[in-house]
Amino acid sequence: TSGQYDLIYNAFSFAFATLAAATIFFWLGRSQVAPQYKSAMTITGLVTFIAAYHYFRIFESWGAAYDVSDGVVTTTGYAFNQAYRYVDWFLTVPLLLVELILVMGLSRSETISRALRLGILAALMIALGYPGEVAETVTARWIWGIASMIPFLWIVYELFAGLSKSIASQPEDARGLVKAARYVVVGSWAFYPVVYFAGAVGLDSAAATVIVEVGYTIADITAKAVFGVLIFMIAQRKSASYFESHKAPVEK
Amino acid sequence: TSGQYDLIYNAFSFAFATLAAATIFFWLGRSQVAPQYKSAMTITGLVTFIAAYHYFRIFESWGAAYDVSDGVVTTTGYAFNQAYRYVDWFLTVPLLLVELILVMGLSRSETISRALRLGILAALMIALGYPGEVAETVTARWIWGIASMIPFLWIVYELFAGLSKSIASQPEDARGLVKAARYVVVGSWAFYPVVYFAGAVGLDSAAATVIVEVGYTIADITAKAVFGVLIFMIAQRKSASYFESHKAPVEK
Amino acid sequence: TSGQYDLIYNAFSFAFATLAAATIFFWLGRSQVAPQYKSAMTITGLVTFIAAYHYFRIFESWGAAYDVSDGVVTTTGYAFNQAYRYVDWFLTVPLLLVELILVMGLSRSETISRALRLGILAALMIALGYPGEVAETVTARWIWGIASMIPFLWIVYELFAGLSKSIASQPEDARGLVKAARYVVVGSWAFYPVVYFAGAVGLDSAAATVIVEVGYTIADITAKAVFGVLIFMIAQRKSASYFESHKAPVEK
Amino acid sequence: TSGQYDLIYNAFSFAFATLAAATIFFWLGRSQVAPQYKSAMTITGLVTFIAAYHYFRIFESWGAAYDVSDGVVTTTGYAFNQAYRYVDWFLTVPLLLVELILVMGLSRSETISRALRLGILAALMIALGYPGEVAETVTARWIWGIASMIPFLWIVYELFAGLSKSIASQPEDARGLVKAARYVVVGSWAFYPVVYFAGAVGLDSAAATVIVEVGYTIADITAKAVFGVLIFMIAQRKSASYFESHKAPVEK
Amino acid sequence: TSGQYDLIYNAFSFAFATLAAATIFFWLGRSQVAPQYKSAMTITGLVTFIAAYHYFRIFESWGAAYDVSDGVVTTTGYAFNQAYRYVDWFLTVPLLLVELILVMGLSRSETISRALRLGILAALMIALGYPGEVAETVTARWIWGIASMIPFLWIVYELFAGLSKSIASQPEDARGLVKAARYVVVGSWAFYPVVYFAGAVGLDSAAATVIVEVGYTIADITAKAVFGVLIFMIAQRKSASYFESHKAPVEK
Amino acid sequence: TSGQYDLIYNAFSFAFATLAAATIFFWLGRSQVAPQYKSAMTITGLVTFIAAYHYFRIFESWGAAYDVSDGVVTTTGYAFNQAYRYVDWFLTVPLLLVELILVMGLSRSETISRALRLGILAALMIALGYPGEVAETVTARWIWGIASMIPFLWIVYELFAGLSKSIASQPEDARGLVKAARYVVVGSWAFYPVVYFAGAVGLDSAAATVIVEVGYTIADITAKAVFGVLIFMIAQRKSASYFESHKAPVEK
Ligand SMILES: CC1=C(/C=C/C(C)=C/C=C/C(C)=C/C=O)C(C)(C)CCC1
Ligand SMILES: CC1=C(/C=C/C(C)=C/C=C/C(C)=C/C=O)C(C)(C)CCC1
Ligand SMILES: CC1=C(/C=C/C(C)=C/C=C/C(C)=C/C=O)C(C)(C)CCC1
Ligand SMILES: CC1=C(/C=C/C(C)=C/C=C/C(C)=C/C=O)C(C)(C)CCC1
Numbered sequence A, B, C, D, E, F: 001t002s003g004q005y006d007l008i009y010n011a012f013s014f015a016f017a018t019l020a021a022a023t024i025f026f027w028l029g030r031s032q033v034a035p036q037y038k039s040a041m042t043i044t045g046l047v048t049f050i051a052a053y054h055y056f057r058i059f060e061s062w063g064a065a066y067d068v069s070d071g072v073v074t075t076t077g078y079a080f081n082q083a084y085r086y087v088d089w090f091l092t093v094p095l096l097l098v099e100l101i102l103v104m105g106l107s108r109s110e111t112i113s114r115a116l117r118l119g120i121l122a123a124l125m126i127a128l129g130y131p132g133e134v135a136e137t138v139t140a141r142w143i144w145g146i147a148s149m150i151p152f153l154w155i156v157y158e159l160f161a162g163l164s165k166s167i168a169s170q171p172e173d174a175r176g177l178v179k180a181a182r183y184v185v186v187g188s189w190a191f192y193p194v195v196y197f198a199g200a201v202g203l204d205s206a207a208a209t210v211i212v213e214v215g216y217t218i219a220d221i222t223a224k225a226v227f228g229v230l231i232f233m234i235a236q237r238k239s240a241s242y243f244e245s246h247k248a249p250v251e252k
């Protein structure tokens, strides 16, 4: 119905505005962190920038797929690009993990090895989910979905076990935020397979579409913008000691 | 009538210009505050930036919904997106509260806990009002409206009681402005439910539409741009001591 | 006739170019004044920026309202938005007064009280003139016009009497410019009611339209761009002492 | 013919490119002059910026006025806006004189009085030429043209007599450039009445149009971009002593 | 089929987003390297900027070449510009080699001679492949492809043999990255002739098109964005000593 | 044929991308040279910026002149603007000579006199070639071409004889590059009359068009972007001594 069409339309526009605003916030905030965290803030802003671009395209695709006149929603013949989110995730999800690792301030070699391992696992996870998303049978959707769960669970394990001792070595005033960031990742990421499998049980009904689209949108905003604010706060706290030893004039 | 159409059209264009100008003012003003208030000014500018974007879309939606030729106003079949404001408020209203809390200069833990609590309450307030705004029955509009009043009243209480002792600890020359900002929030915010319930009594008449649209526009500008100027002035006054101890050269 | 159409068309385009150029001039000039005058220059540039945006829209509205082919001017059915100027003035006219008060360098409390009082009076003046501008009877145009004269005269009185002693306390080399600025305000502002009431005697004739549109355009440019140059010169002169005590290196 | 159409089309595009490039050159060069000449460079860039905008519109108007298909040029019914140049000159010609006076480094009071007098004379000159340009009789074109010659000759006299003693007081290494700039002004400006009166003898023939349009274009580029380069060189030479006493670090 | 059309469509959009984001990352990162590596980062960003522009055009060309309605893909009569990638490579592939050589920090004369030699070989390689790509016979595709292999193998040899001793003289903490970068170049570049010759065996079938387009896209992203990240990391590590000896204030 | 159409289409797009990228490279590089060479880098970037703008217009004109459907190329009735390149050269060719003279670091008076003389000769050369390019007879093309050769040969002579002793006085490490730059100018410039006269022997055949358009494109890129890189390298080398005596902090 047009109420459901409008809700999804508004959700996409809201996501675009939120992610564009987050991009500006993170790139203006880049100058408020120490040099060793500038790359992390650059990437945080890139994640929301890429996502804002993709939400703009999702928003346009939704508008092109349906026509609404006098309250009646009809299809136009152009298909809504259901898989656009995967194009976004395939780039942004590995970058989200790199963001977290960079702001942990690990040793150089450990930073590279973890970023590579988690990044490849994340890309694999998204790539294994794509055929299931565009599948035309429920069986294929289940098979690919379960395959994607494997790297998903590996990432979750790594985030909780492998990073635990790294968290112990964080400065005290950043430790709570790093723990919170880890929970936000796992909590928001868990939403994605839930929504995916929900689509496998009631595909192509209007209510299921609303749940899927609004659900993914809330999860994307949480996983990118909310998570990015935590990254920024971690970087700011860890930068305090750097700025203490680098007092500088500022324009009056 | 076309006079009423023009008044609303001009109100939306005026809001766009005001909020765009406010964005430029706050982001140019970011360099005139101390580092601990830069994030507050970034967010103040983001609120008006997001709102300007949404007013542009509201303005476009209004133009697409009606056709005016030789003084006669007719509908086009495309519905005016009545709920666009909620998309805006859902993001900007929590940010407005974060703005105020950031510029209070509270302790780190108190800043985070208040921002989270008030932000969630504000988002809940807007989310509970959305179904009532798009409702097709007066009963539903009342029920959702009253539900939305609950977090609304909680926020007002928190702003007056919970922040009173914080205001007492403000520097003397900023205390008056912080009190004024609190009144601007509560005064402008009170306008929204009034307009909402006014719509519940005389829905779909042209005069009611004028009252609702122009009323919400005046309230949005007051709650965002006027409030933002107060935030900027508070941050400037609180930055004076920082700049005293950080005298610096400036380009002649 | 098409000659009159072209003259108004060219006047609107000229105003857009002048106000856009003035915006660039004031914002580039922001770095050439002392910190306490930066906000004044920001606002000066915002006034011309907002006005340039509105002249662009006035220009577009004029082009959409008439069709000119082989020298014959016909209406298109779309009405020229006669009231667009009021949308512009409602925001820019209060800001013009704030500009002047900020650059006077008064005490903080006096700055705020005068800015608030004059700003509200100015907004009230424009708001009271708007119904008369869109009125369809000459009687209504007179009534609202006279109502608008009341805050208008109050502002003029305040500018001459209330600010006289402030001018006496200005640095000597800025005093002449502040007096000139006051005359420019009153002189250019006096033009507006003259043009308004001229419209009340010969409405809807082509010559009257030329007088009204070109007259308002000249007055807008004088009241915004010319006045802004005076504000900039005042701020530069008052900044000289600040820069004397803040000699600084500059890039060679 | 289409060869003549193309020549004028290319001349307008060339002027746009040259003036846009000159704008960038002058605004990038603003950082290479002393503070007292920054306003002069800002205005120099504004003159070419305004002119580039107006050439873009002249270019568009020319393209809309004629249709060229298989080598045949026909009119479209839309008139080429012959008077657009006056809109440009009305703003830029006074600014050109202000540019020259600012870079002379005269006393403050003399700078203001000369800028005002020459600026008003220049605006009057352009305004008196406008009715002649759009006139439909040769008599009117002559009358207004001769009226415009009066302020024109007054400006020329002022530039040669009134500024002679100012030139004598210029630093030795800038004196030659200031003399050259004065000749460029008078030499390029003399071209305008020649082209104007040429139009009065053979109006509306294709060859006359080519002469008028290409002639005005060459004169505009000389009077704005070439003259601006001289202003920049004068400002650079006069800035040398300032930079000598303000040696500063620069980024390696 | 439309699933294959969508996969290629999404791959092109993904490449555009990735390369645009990489451009921002590299140009923001330019300020985090020592002056002798700034040119290398400028060029790294230019490579991804040029490639993003070309992917935008490839994306548009793909959309214009096919029409998809209700799941059926038909051609439009406009040909997909198959050779656009060569236009991109002809400029970016030589620049990729210049990037690598600049960040090696060789002597000035050796830098120039290697850059010239490898750059000319790379341009020759792409130019020799272009006629084969647009060829209409398999024989021509083979002939030009083999000709292109000659400079290709020469570049590979030079990268492994000629640069080996340069790698030995790299700082220890950058040596591993330089070796990795060399492998990324050869590994990703080897993909191109594989894809090219794959097209020579099964031209114009839909599956072959998917393999070619997605394969080239993955290779482009690896050869430009992934390689660029390695260049950035090498430059950062080699800049550490420079920054040690240039401790500087930074804005608090 | 469409293969020839595509080759020219791709050549124009390639030139646009190359010149736009070169512009960014030169303007980012402006901060890496000493102050006395900043104007040279500004102009170098302006040359490629103007040329990129003109190539964009050439590209658009080519697309509007022909229609390609199912592999068949037909004309549209809109003529390809053959003379657009002269519009570009008329501005950029004099600027290229000014670039070279500025970076030679000659005395002020010699810089001005050489720049004026060579600039006027270059403009004359292009202006004398324009009527021949648009001529409709081979005789006229030869006559104007030979006339254009006269200032062409004068410039070549001046570049080799008149600048020889200037080269001898260059710093040793820049001397080789200045010689190379001189050869690039003469070598690439020689290509233009060759292409011009080639057009005089086989006008209006498709193969001749390919040779002319691709040939001019290669020459433009060499004469502007490649030559600009040499100018940048000369300026960097000559800036080394300046930076030695101006060591400065840089942001870590
Ligand atoms: C496990 C699983 C999935 C996981 C998806 C995830 C975890 C996506 C995360 C996206 C983010 C974080 C986006 C923006 O920030 C799929 C692909 C749905 C397929 C079904 C199984
Ligand atoms: C209590 C209440 C409401 C409150 C809305 C408010 C308080 C909105 C504030 C908006 C702002 C501040 C916007 C921009 O700055 C609703 C949702 C109308 C629904 C009815 C009950
Ligand atoms: C008194 C009076 C008026 C005054 C208008 C004024 C004073 C407008 C000033 C506008 C400016 C200064 C614009 C831009 O800078 C109206 C509204 C015409 C209505 C009739 C009575
Ligand atoms: C005397 C005279 C004229 C003078 C025009 C001039 C002097 C124009 C200068 C324009 C410039 C300098 C433009 C851009 O830089 C007119 C108006 C043609 C009318 C006829 C008499």
Ligand SMILES: CC1=C(/C=C/C(C)=C/C=C/C(C)=C/C=O)C(C)(C)CCC1
Binding pocket: E089, E092, E093, E096, E125, E126, E128, E129, E130, E144, E145, E146, E148, E149, E152, E189, E190, E192, E193, E196, E219, E220, E223, E224
């Ligand atoms: C050897 C060979 C080729 C090589 C192509 C290469 C090596 C392309 C590299 C492109 C890159 C690196 C792009 C972006 O970064 C061709 C032309 C396909 C033709 C067949 C033989």
Ligand SMILES: CC1=C(/C=C/C(C)=C/C=C/C(C)=C/C=O)C(C)(C)CCC1
Binding pocket: F089, F092, F093, F096, F125, F126, F128, F129, F130, F144, F145, F146, F148, F149, F152, F189, F190, F192, F193, F196, F219, F220, F223, F224
């Ligand atoms: C001698 C000669 C010519 C020379 C043209 C030249 C030398 C053009 C140079 C252009 C450049 C350098 C462009 C961009 O950088 C013409 C006009 C073709 C006409 C025939 C005779």
